[in-house]
Amino acid sequence: MPYDASLNFIFWSPTKIVFGENTALDVRIEAENLKCKKVLIVTDKELAKNTNIPEKIKKALGNLCVGIFSDVEPDSGLHIVNQGAKFGKELAADCLVSVGGGSAIDTAKGMAILLKEGGKLQDYAGFQVLTRPQTPHIVIPTTAGTGSEVTYIAVIKDHDQGRKLLFGDYNILPNVAILDPRMTEGLPPGLTAATGMDAMCHAIEAIHSLQREPMADGIALHAIRLIKEFLPRAVNDGRDMAARGQMLIAANMAGAAFSNAQVGIVHALAHTVGAKFKVHHGLANSILLPPCLRYNADACGDVYLDILSAMGVNVERISQDEAGNVLADTIADFTKRLGLPQRLRDAGVPREGLKECSEIALSDGAIVYNPKFISDPAEVLKVYEQAW
Numbered sequence: 001m002p003y004d005a006s007l008n009f010i011f012w013s014p015t016k017i018v019f020g021e022n023t024a025l026d027v028r029i030e031a032e033n034l035k036c037k038k039v040l041i042v043t044d045k046e047l048a049k050n051t052n053i054p055e056k057i058k059k060a061l062g063n064l065c066v067g068i069f070s071d072v073e074p075d076s077g078l079h080i081v082n083q084g085a086k087f088g089k090e091l092a093a094d095c096l097v098s099v100g101g102g103s104a105i106d107t108a109k110g111m112a113i114l115l116k117e118g119g120k121l122q123d124y125a126g127f128q129v130l131t132r133p134q135t136p137h138i139v140i141p142t143t144a145g146t147g148s149e150v151t152y153i154a155v156i157k158d159h160d161q162g163r164k165l166l167f168g169d170y171n172i173l174p175n176v177a178i179l180d181p182r183m184t185e186g187l188p189p190g191l192t193a194a195t196g197m198d199a200m201c202h203a204i205e206a207i208h209s210l211q212r213e214p215m216a217d218g219i220a221l222h223a224i225r226l227i228k229e230f231l232p233r234a235v236n237d238g239r240d241m242a243a244r245g246q247m248l249i250a251a252n253m254a255g256a257a258f259s260n261a262q263v264g265i266v267h268a269l270a271h272t273v274g275a276k277f278k279v280h281h282g283l284a285n286s287i288l289l290p291p292c293l294r295y296n297a298d299a300c301g302d303v304y305l306d307i308l309s310a311m312g313v314n315v316e317r318i319s320q321d322e323a324g325n326v327l328a329d330t331i332a333d334f335t336k337r338l339g340l341p342q343r344l345r346d347a348g349v350p351r352e353g354l355k356e357c358s359e360i361a362l363s364d365g366a367i368v369y370n371p372k373f374i375s376d377p378a379e380v381l382k383v384y385e386q387a388w
């Protein structure tokens, strides 16, 4: 799928990036720059219970901090966003600082909407529904994966319907992302690997997306180089601050790339098994990536050669026809060495659940951008079966 050099595109990534060890402690400066007076910290239960990170951020904010909302759970749902927004309204919060992984960041994006617009969050589901800037939002990621600190997307679970809702709007792009490797130091190896593979999927899917464009391609290819080099190091030694820092940068770059170019079949299928069977998002992506690469191979040979090069593979003797299988094998080998499960069955997905998932996945927003048009649930089921 070579570029159509005459295609128009928009690249939009306005979030200010602050990088470096201990930069999270400068959060007050960023809040003051945004002219905020009442900052609410949004974080997840585990982080609040098991680390002193939220308290550190509270201390750094000083008298600007009006409270901590720490009820965020993995795969945050509509009810959590509603609770958080109610709490924020009571405190008259005029700024959110999210501290955590994708769930905390996306919860804060949803809260930013409700604090400004009121109403019910589900009313804003879809794309470009909002008409004005939302509540200022500073993000301090504690995982290197989602890139949500620079994306215009929030994924919030609708527990009643058993599916994930997508909110895509330039008005929910965070104002500032503070990438401090100290914030990811305590992340265990398994989660470091899984979240890192989420970033890898963002980068690869951005490059093979129907909406790919040269700005996002360049950023995504460098993210892949960084992940290839530094994810194994961060998994092997969580205190390797150089590796932690480069992984934060890689996840951020991959986020900026897919926020513009979009993702595809891997995310559509991962969202679905994630919502149905509570498979960790990064792990679901990691398992589904190789079979999805094989599925898309005949549409993406040249693109996959570029990705293989970024993975450090000599592609001189690899043809475009072979590229999909070689890349799928390379990725599977990479995730095996990271110690990640290789099959959906190892991640708690029952085989009899795949059929329903293959029907639901077709209505996921991400599938629209897949390089190969897909509308037949039987085709999706084949990919799920390969991953199972």
Ligand SMILES: [Fe+2]
Pocket: 146, 198, 201, 202, 267, 281, 285
């Ligand atoms: Fe993702």
